Amino acid sequence: MPRLWRGVHTTHNRQAKYGSYSIMDTASSTVLDVQLIQSSEVANSNAMELAGLQQCFRTLEQAQIGVSDVVTDRHTQVRAFLRTYRSLTHPIRHWFDVWHMAKSVYKKLMELGKKKGMEEAAMWGRSIASHLYWVASSTPPGEFRAEQARAKWVSVCNHITGVHTHDSEHFPQCLHGPLEDRIWMIAGSKVHKELEAIVKSKTLVKDIAQISPFDQTAEVEAYHSLVCQFAPKFTHFSYSTMKIRLQLAVIHHNANSGRQQAVNAAGDGRWAVQFPKNQGRLPVARKLKTRQTYGYVHDLMQEVIDLRMEFDSYSRARASWDAVAPRSSKPLIAEEGRPSKENVVASHQHRYSQH
Template sequence: MDLKTNKILDTQLVQKNEVRNSYAMELEGLQRGLAKIAEEELQVSHLVTDRHSQIKKYMREVHPEVVHWFDCWHIAKGIFKKLEAVGKKKNCEIIGDWSRSISNHTYWCAMSSEGDGELVSQKWCSILNHVCNVHEGHGNKFPRCEHGDLEDRLWIKKGSKAYEELEKIVKGRLLMTDIKKISPAEQTSGLEAFHKVLCHFAPKFVHYFHAQMEARLLLAALHFNENSTRQQAKNQNGDLIYSVSFPKGRHGEGVAKEVKVKQTFNYIDELFEELIFRREVHSSFAEARAANALENRHRPVPVAQMEQRARKEDIEASHRSRFTD
């Protein structure tokens, strides 16, 4: 996806049995996508992904010329989950009260640092002083907090069990390495929105063979690209319209969401025009299918056919009821 235009540039469908394990599927999809972009003579200057360890190593070793950023939402989400878990421990309940603020602090660190990794790191670690009501002495690049006067609140005492648990999370080895590469601008929220659209075209609880899944993936991309830049709807008075949802992770806290204008489906007309064209060019469905490049390419064997199946007679012979004496 091009994060500036919010358009899907390419889609890749990877089946589990094409790689070693399911964890390697994301890396395989990225490799195919980058190869396709290079084939089209396009250049990638910046890449924003989650903190997938194989992708980090691949980009570092194979594509060092590409600036690799990490999506802020994925990092903040992981931090919030850890804080919520620690907040359930004895004498650490106060961390739960601070968890949302610390998670939001991640976004501010990314947005306000303009890609300066060392500045991001110092701003991030400053939260350990801030929760103790200490607002200066954070580092040479970020000597003091930028907020104004604060009202009194539940501060964490330095040296307490809660502080030690919080410090383990904030100064985690992997987090301290990755926080310096947090994306200052573009994020993968648009891609997450596309995944939501894809679930409408190809629900996860329904099985599809490779060709059918690929067709639904392409349809989802067409639909998303046509509607990805819709404007926010307005009422008769010209005011912007919002809806309120109550996500499970917010524990009853309401969240305002923009209501967009209605979706359009003009890509369907283009598909029908292409269908009529192919009907005029080819005399039969078999001929049109044979001319389709997607149909002629190699497809992986269905996962269900990978294992050798026992004969029906042997399965029936081995059948035993749990209630048989």
Template structure:
């Protein structure tokens, strides 16, 4: 026994949650091979009284250590932020916002927002962002630079409420939207030749940011707009800071590319995209250095612990997101694996989005799970100190009311009667229709 709880039962529940398993599947697996095990209700009682508080405790310990070190160092933060909804579309119940220290590649804060805490699902990302920023400021740290996507509400908030912070856009998010527009244009009549240039134009956007380390917005804009001339074999431009291409004279194969003809439909439509108001706003704010690609990796880890096809309670979702953060922080910067001979290992994959083109990927060393040992020790300590029915075990974090709490709940018997009578009336209507057709 661990306190008032059978030790094996507690450790089984802890292992299920801490490894990201779903209790319904894990316990059903045990039943199918005739292993006596706990019931789902027992698992949820363990989760409520011991496992949730253990996760929050270990996460808080990590945060306290991190922020203490950062305060002592006196450095300003360079962070990245991105949101994630628990379901696709605009009908999400939960929205989480994660903040990543881009220099250390550590998730330092996660905020979970339920849709009834804000006006609608669309506003969850902004609310999560504001909570994260306020949390960091309360720790006495300053944010020198922040990298996000182009969420318009967040852009406005940073501009008005954080004037001392430099706000950059992640290049991948801008390139993603650009590629969609170019692909759609290449499918129009007389624009097919653009298909050959899509990859180069997107690469040029990345080069625009990477080749301007000082973040000069005007220089980046002129570099970007030069691509409209370059694809037409025009390499002199009207910019004040960037008046000619840097590639030098083109010779051989490079000189005989399938250039776009000036004045044609495809050239004009491409120029409209390159010179659009949206690009004029976005390109000068591209991040020349740090990006938020690591946050996309963190979101894939969340998908392991909290699959989007499964509905979780608020506390259940929060715990699984924090588990994902603990796992990412321990394994996000794994070293490059080597063979026995000492050679670096690589793998060739064929991503679906590349449509047949391959990618060479580094093979990392195996993941470690030291954080699970800390979680286990914390859960056992709580079980030894508190009984299962003790209210002091419960986490004191406020939980928003369920979404259905704002609706009037009908009496169950009456609701069933209305359902049955509705089907009865429809059956009578169908019988009358069939009788009239026969007559």
């Protein structure tokens, strides 16, 4: 019987040669599938993401797993594909990841704040990015979600000037209580107009309607970090080795995705204070989780022993591996018709040689 997942979060990790694409269930934080795309398989590196998503969906369809909601970044090709794609005859609701959107807005505000006379934009950057997270979490799916989300988002342009009532029936006033004294931005000033142009960008306001109600940022970041540990970006791997390392990362992630927050002797949750570079080295509280488990390693070692008992020589083991090893559908350099080194050297001509 087909299973219907309420929502999946897609992630991608792109290098010059490879692009990996994963699908994560938003309810359990379990990675359902991972695909590896080689640059030779697509027209250009920008097309890797769509190719990876399509391959992941094919895998889910073969397993009779349907999808009702998908969370991705705002990739143009992916958006066009998901407008018409149907999962096991079910239409898909496409959402945009709030982390990517908030990061984009924050980056633009920080760049604006570097200009002379625009320093206030940078001062409000973190608050405005946090406001976007609040818009996503406080606006559940419903008939008027798009209108409510857009009204909440653009209201920040009034809020930063000390005005907390808005000309919108969907969000007539801010929901916070009394605020302490602070330096508000002057409405209509040059910096306010420049900031307002970023916040009210036509494309951004349109996309706010599809901002994801699913909170998966922490799990996705943890998975991305794990992939980089198993397959460092600055180390070259063959296609089969890269695919295996990605699969090991998925195995480890899925084995530890359900860990809870660790507690101390008094039963209180344990926390750590970090100073991430991408947040300006400001202190951030992070939950400390229980220890990771590595039970899957025992299962893998047992598989190694079983294979050793099955194949009594290296040549037989190698032949078996060659039959099942992951391979790209299109190698970087075609072996057929490859010219000899001697012919290439003989035809070589220096660009500045005399004719």
